[in-house]
Amino acid sequence: MPKKTITATIMCAGNRRSEMVKVKPVKGLNWGPAAVGTATWTGVPLRDVLKKAGLNEFDGKYKHVQFEAEDLDATGKNYGASIPIWKAVDERGDVLLAYEMNGSPIPRDHGYPIRVIVPGVVGARNVKWLAKIVISQHESTSHWQQNDYKGFSPCTDWENADFTKSPAIQELPVTSAICKPYDGDTVNIVDGKIFVKGYAWSGGGQKIIRVDVSADDGKTWHVANFDAQDCSEPPRHWAWTLWSVNIPVDQNSKTANILVKAVDSCYNTQPEKFEHIWNIRGVLGHAYHKIKVHLKQ
Incomplete structure (x- = not known):
């Protein structure tokens, strides 16, 4: 299967959270203008892997691609995330199952031996230490897809926040x-x-x-x-x-x-x-x- 190389930036959804803290307290780390980086990634297009597995992108049977990692999160479960299937199968989506970073095998801290690179999408969906891919009708049920990395109105507090009514962050704003x-x-x-x-x-x-x-x-x-x-x-x-x-x-x-x-x-x-x-x-x-x-x- 042919490999592909792209240069892509990965950014945390809250990379400017410190300025939010100056307005009112928030729950999360104060990254400042950091939590962002750019690298050249090499791997196999996810689109090609899904086709090889027999996925017909036009039958409309599936809506999401889920990723599960080897590492455990704070809830004691394997870290997981998902992206819409259109992003996964679109040739212009450039989603990679990457095994090289800047021309060398991906370092352990960045997801060795293989990680997902979903360019243009929040870093939380770029799953490291990839263990499993699931094609499904629904999003990942992980904490990080369902109960975190979602945006709310300034009038929403922890008492009235309804995570089921807010979509998971995918593409980030300018x-x-x-x-x-x-x-x-x-x-x-x-x-x-x-x-x-x-x-x-x-x-x-x-x-x-x-x-x-x-x-x-x-x-x-x-x-x-x-x-x-x-x-x-x-x-x-x-x-x-x-x-x-x-x-x-x-x-x-x-x-x-x-x-x-x-x-x-x-x-x-x-x-x-x-x-x-x-x-x-x-x-x-x-x-x-x-x-x-x-x-x-």
Whole structure:
């Protein structure tokens, strides 16, 4: 069976959860702008494996592909997740049963000997240490598919949250983050400007088409340069975009509030405030990333 190689970004559903915490407490780890990474993955297309097993993608008999891992989760059961069958069988879905990462066998911590790579989809569905694949009418019954990694309204609390009425997160929304400088850093002003860089990414294979950066808390905006972006077109743009910008600042000010927002190929953009998208679990935290830095002449 022919192998395939793709470069794809894997992102946690709550990679900006720390900003959610600043609004109100949430349950979960404070990743900040992290919990994201990009690698080149090599493996066998899941689509080919399913065809070899006799799946007829057009008969409509099945709706989901479930994955079960060797490792046990906090509930004492094997970790599990699932994706819609259309994602699994679509040639443009590029779902892999991967055995190499960056040209070498996948390291143990990343799922050796084989893991699922579902590009454009939340990391929770990219199951490591794969043990079993099940084609079914229903989603995985695992805790992580049914009782976690779901979004809720800001008005929902743990007393009235109904996980059965909220779909499991699959494709993630557009997001971006500032990687340098860090929040609280002292930054040198050079020719009236400071240097800022970071990443941007969107789920569902959408391409980043613009990154806007502000150094005056959103009063004015400047378009960043793309330093690295793969040449794939949507809906198969799986890897993050790296950006940078030399942005003018008020040289009479001792501080600057830097904001970033990205726009994808569907012209989706980020919400302005975390207050508007806060949820009890802190997932899908993709509002403008904002940091405050000290300025030095």
